[in-house]
Amino acid sequence: MAIQPWFTDAKLGIFVHWGIYAVDGVQESWSFYDDIVPYDRYMSQLDRFTAARYDPRDWARLFARAGARYVVLTSRHHDGVALWDSAHGRLNVGRDLITGYADALREEGLKVGLYYSHSDWSHPDYASTRRPGRPPEQEDNRYSEVAAECEDLAAWERFIAYRDGQIRELAERHRPDLMWFDGEWERSEEQWRIRELAALVRSYAPDVVFNARMLSEGDYATPEQGAPVVPPEGPWELCLTINDSWGFQHHDHHHKSVDQLIRYFTETIGGGGNLLLDVGPREDGTVPAEQAERLEGLGDWIGRHAEAVYGTVRGLPAGHHHGPSTLSQDHRTLYLMLFDAPRAAFGVRGLRSGVRRVTVLRSGRELGHRVIGGLHEAPGVLWIDPPAAADLDPHATVLAVELDGELELYRGAGRS
Structure with missing residues (x-):
């Protein structure tokens, strides 16, 4: 049952x-x-x-x-x-x-x-x-x-x-x-x-x-x-x-x-x-x-941050993002939790899915992002610009990463 x-x-x-x-x-x-x-x-x-x-x-x-x-x-x-x-x-x-x-x-x-x-x-x-x-x-x-x-x-x-x-x-x-x-x-x-x-x-x-x-x-x-x-x-x-x-x-x-x-x-x-x-x-x-x-x-x-809590499923396995994450039930929005204020752009690894946009959940402010690197089946790293100080939550900041389609992850070791 x-x-x-x-x-x-x-x-x-x-x-x-x-x-x-x-x-x-x-x-x-x-x-x-x-x-x-x-x-x-x-x-x-x-x-x-x-x-x-x-x-x-x-x-x-x-x-x-x-x-x-x-x-x-x-x-x-x-x-x-x-x-x-x-x-x-x-x-x-x-x-x-x-x-x-x-x-x-x-x-x-x-x-x-x-x-x-x-x-x-x-x-x-x-x-x-x-x-x-x-x-x-x-x-x-x-x-x-x-x-x-x-x-x-x-x-x-x-x-x-x-x-x-x-x-x-x-x-x-x-x-x-x-x-x-x-x-x-x-x-x-x-x-x-x-x-x-x-x-x-x-x-x-x-x-x-x-x-x-x-x-x-x-x-x-x-x-x-x-x-x-x-x-x-x-x-x-x-x-x-x-x-x-x-x-x-x-x-x-x-x-x-x-x-x-x-x-x-x-x-x-x-x-x-x-x-x-x-x-x-x-x-x-x-x-x-x-x-x-x-x-x-x-x-x-x-x-x-209710959107990143209720109606979500388990997020990224360890190794993709330095912190917890959740995923919307349609698998098209990834929610990243940040406990420390990033000093510079930070990376999310292993995303095969394209990214439409990244926003700070609390303020709605859009953050710059780009994918760098990648070879053959191994995708590049998604680099996300750090939120402004005014957009940081005092406890944990949440970013919404909207994907082009359902989340696809690369879990391999890379091609040598």
Whole structure:
């Protein structure tokens, strides 16, 4: 099944890691799993999680201004705490924080994504089996696995029933456009009943998009934190934090700058992917000002250069242009991103297509250009005059290169 077109044209999504871990500002789930925070202390945050200033419409408006087309909220992380009043399991925040979120996104025209972890390190039936082929000498974590001789397959069936109950609640109530699963590494596809799980979600949301952590049912790859040097071939998404943390952590002030975020963003869309940019709201539901300011900054840049963002496909492979690029869907306009102000004419290599004109996208000013060199099948270099200082964008300047026909590239080594 082909991936939904809205996803590949979305370009920007917002990842929201929000849960009880924001109360003390500890790492979500992993802090107790790795014995950094005692389990009881971690869970004591549940009684102190207020969501007192949570306004999903504020979120939706902010994310829309950032230029996002979809949002993914952690409905339940590995800690097992659901953000809605689930009838399944014993851990939830005691109210429904998902419905308002989904309604607010749709009011702003944004697609609704829900994160859900396959694993649940708090459920009494979860640590009842182990992944097939897991070496006996490999150390087990008490929250996730048991020794082979202690497996309880009846308990695992109870866990799957609990999982299916929660997924049915989410899918039936919200008809999500995207389900973002996590934690798949702890069990096999057969243990997770991946095909049955996918069928369950699709029975309520037939056009749902799944990430790759749905294994054989996944629609797109999800590299995390590290931008790929060679972009994946198919649809993909880079998951990236604004600072160094997924959820809110009081001490983490190491925020990426707007310049850096624009670079990550343009390199990602230039490679054919989406950027899923993470924010970590405080426990009261407010987005930290430092993160909101960066979303606004990114959105301002996207708004000035929307033509080079939406409705485009992956641009030039590495080696043709020193920077990211995108290509219009008809393959007749190439958009070049410049992060540094050129001191002189700069070159674009390997263009077999003729060039009609080159303009600065923001101002519309036309730039001089010429092709120099070339021999036999190897085309010459397209040299473009530098934009004037007045035409430079403070973050990244975009040039529109209008071609005579569809883009044709030379990828050879030249004739010797």
